[in-house]
Amino acid sequence: MSVLTHFVVWAMMFLLASPVQAEEKKLRHVAAKDCSGCHQQIYDQWKHSMHANSTALSDPIHGAFYQKVMGDPLKEGLRKQGKYPVCLKCHVPAAARDGKTKMDALPAYQDGVGCTTCHSMTAFKGVKNEKGGLRLGVDAYAFSDNVIQASSDSNFHPEIESAGQKVLFKMVGNSTVLKTNAVCMGCHERRNNLNKVPLCQTGDEIASAPGSTDCQLCHMPVTNGVVDHSFMGGHTAKMVSRGLLMTMKNEEVKTANRLTLTLRNKLPHNLPTGAPFRNIYIKVMAFNDAGEVVWRNAKGHPLKEDKQSVLWYRLGDDQNKNAPPPKATKVLGDSRLKPHEVRDIEYLLPKEGISRIEAKAYYSLLLPGNIRSFNTQLPEYAKQPKLIGAAAITL
Numbered sequence: 249m250s251v252l253t254h255f256v257v258w259a260m261m262f263l264l265a266s267p268v269q270a271e272e273k274k275l276r277h278v279a280a281k282d283c284s285g286c287h288q289q290i291y292d293q294w295k296h297s298m299h300a301n302s303t304a305l306s307d308p309i310h311g312a313f314y315q316k317v318m319g320d321p322l323k324e325g326l327r328k329q330g331k332y333p334v335c336l337k338c339h340v341p342a343a344a345r346d347g348k349t350k351m352d353a354l355p356a357y358q359d360g361v362g363c364t365t366c367h368s369m370t371a372f373k374g375v376k377n378e379k380g381g382l383r384l385g386v387d388a389y390a391f392s393d394n395v396i397q398a399s400s401d402s403n404f405h406p407e408i409e410s411a412g413q414k415v416l417f418k419m420v421g422n423s424t425v426l427k428t429n430a431v432c433m434g435c436h437e438r439r440n441n442l443n444k445v446p447l448c449q450t451g452d453e454i455a456s457a458p459g460s461t462d463c464q465l466c467h468m469p470v471t472n473g474v475v476d477h478s479f480m481g482g483h484t485a486k487m488v489s490r491g492l493l494m495t496m497k498n499e500e501v502k503t504a505n506r507l508t509l510t511l512r513n514k515l516p517h518n519l520p521t522g523a524p525f526r527n528i529y530i531k532v533m534a535f536n537d538a539g540e541v542v543w544r545n546a547k548g549h550p551l552k553e554d555k556q557s558v559l560w561y562r563l564g565d566d567q568n569k570n571a572p573p574p575k576a577t578k579v580l581g582d583s584r585l586k587p588h589e590v591r592d593i594e595y596l597l598p599k600e601g602i603s604r605i606e607a608k609a610y611y612s613l614l615l616p617g618n619i620r621s622f623n624t625q626l627p628e629y630a631k632q633p634k635l636i637g638a639a640a641i642t643l
């Protein structure tokens with residue numbers, strides 16, 4: 249045998265002897281679709297939720313910001329100033345745990361906040377780390393990744409199939425994590441920008457409110473015997489309207505009609521809560537006998553003309569000018585309703601010629617400035633305000 253043949257035979261034996269290690273399937277790589285066969289209703293609810301549409305590929309609003317701040321969601325190895333794009337820790341949890349950035353690489357990445365993100369959580373570590381910094385999204389949790397190849401152990405969730413493989417997993421997630429708001433807080437408690445300015449802080453808001461802090465009671469109600477997984481919030485007018493009670497009274501004073509609008513936040517968190525660009529505003533109009541508008545508080549969005557009617561979180565820079573979330577260095581104002589706050593706003597209207605007064609409350613996912621800068625990237629629904637409340641009186 250020549251040396252060469254000897255080597256080839258040896259190499260072949262070596263290759264045959266070492267089994268190609270089948271990569272072990274991880275629970276975080278099990279796609280939501282694999283759960284749909286047996287939990288169809290929950291799957292359908294989730295599929296239409298913002299959790300299932302949280303990636304830059306499926307949420308046009310997040311997509312517009314992500315591309316501007318971070319870059320191409322289809323690129324692997326994307327880094328911003330040498331750092332992994334922090335957004336993915338909440339918006340694409342499975343990719344973040346793999347350290348990947350190409351969002352269409354696996355169905356489980358495209359799932360965004362998918363079934364196995366929440367249902368594999370074993371512990372909530374809290375969002376504050378030892379150094380006083382924040383643990384964002386997936387960093388705030390411990391997870392179980394133990395997908396077990398088919399076995400007959402009955403302590404597991406019934407066997408399921410994922411990408412042609414039979415898998416079993418243990419439902420370790422059904423614990424205090426899922427029964428309390430710990431399952432939400434890792435992503436919803438607080439997030440700061442690089443200048444340590446808080447962007448969203450639903451958790452901090454709720455900590456300051458008396459009474460229940462259980463997110464699931466409102467956001468995952470039991471309907472028709474099933475735990476609802478639609479996770480409704482700012483994208484659903486009906487949900488936002490649940491938070492606001494608006495009433496109106498008018499008093500004739502010497503030279504005017506004094507109108508008082510009372511706004512009540514029925515929620516244990518701010519109204520609106522969440523992302524800093526969410527805003528609620530009120531348009532007030534007075535009509536004469538002929539039904540013509542004789543007075544109004546503002547023509548378009550009242551941000552400039554009537555500040556008191558806008559509930560918003562105002563971020564700014566060192567020159568005290570409005571600034572977008574990534575660039576803000578300070579908070580210039582916060583007129584959102586605090587948990588359970590009741591607030592009166594007043595208007596003086598002309599005394600004569602008014603027969604009816606009407607107020608309408610609108611919710612907008614974005615501020616007028618955001619809509620201007622991302623205009624062509626945004627679908628119509630993202631630009632259109634939603635009517636969330638109305639009140640009227642006839643004089």
Ligand code: HEC
Pocket residue numbers: 278279280282283284285286287363364367405406407408409419422
């Ligand atoms: C082959 C059918 C099947 C598939 C696929 C399936 N499940 Fe289940 N699942 C069940 C059955 C059966 C139960 C027990 C009865 C029930 O609660 O509906 C269950 C129960 C559960 C429970 C409640 C467990 C508890 O202890 O309260 C959760 C959570 C759950 N499944 C999550 C998932 C997730 C996540 C997936 C996808 C990774 C999935 N299931 C896929 C059949 C399935």
Ligand code: HEC
Pocket residue numbers: 280283284287290291294295299361362363364365366367422426427431464468473474475477
């Ligand atoms: C954002 C976190 C989150 C996501 C995402 C999520 N779940 Fe759940 N799920 C929960 C919580 C919280 C509960 C309620 C746990 C409790 O109270 O015991 C729950 C309950 C369940 C139950 C038990 C329902 C019942 O009626 O007893 C099933 C089954 C389930 N989820 C399946 C799924 C499937 C399938 C998906 C994906 C399509 C999914 N979940 C996505 C958090 C989540």
Ligand code: HEC
Pocket residue numbers: 298299301302303307310337338339341361365366385386431432433434435436463464467468479480481482483484
């Ligand atoms: C792994 C991170 C993560 C977890 C855990 C999580 N969420 Fe979310 N949630 C998100 C992200 C990201 C979005 C925004 C998606 C988007 O709009 O692009 C979101 C959006 C929402 C919305 C807004 C929906 C809308 O209409 O805009 C609600 C409500 C919500 N989550 C409730 C919950 C509740 C309740 C829990 C706990 C049961 C929870 N979430 C757990 C990441 C998470």
Ligand code: HEC
Pocket residue numbers: 429432433436450451454460461462463464465466467480481482483487488489490491514515516517518519520521522523526
């Ligand atoms: C009493 C019912 C109630 C409870 C409890 C509650 N919420 Fe809400 N939540 C609402 C309503 C109603 C809205 C819509 C109004 C708004 O956007 O502020 C909402 C909106 C939201 C949004 C949407 C923000 C956006 O940008 O679209 C998020 C996120 C959210 N809640 C998270 C939570 C979390 C996390 C908890 C638990 C810590 C929680 N909520 C507890 C009723 C509740």
Ligand code: HEC
Pocket residue numbers: 298307309310311313314317333334335336337338339384385434435436438439448450521522523524613
């Ligand atoms: C700590 C978790 C977390 C991180 C990190 C995070 N987000 Fe979010 N993001 C959320 C949650 C939760 C929501 C939805 C609820 C809310 O408004 O608070 C959201 C909502 C948004 C929205 C509104 C989406 C819509 O449909 O209206 C945009 C835009 C957004 N995030 C952009 C980003 C960008 C860009 C980054 C990275 C620079 C980022 N987020 C990082 C948790 C996070």
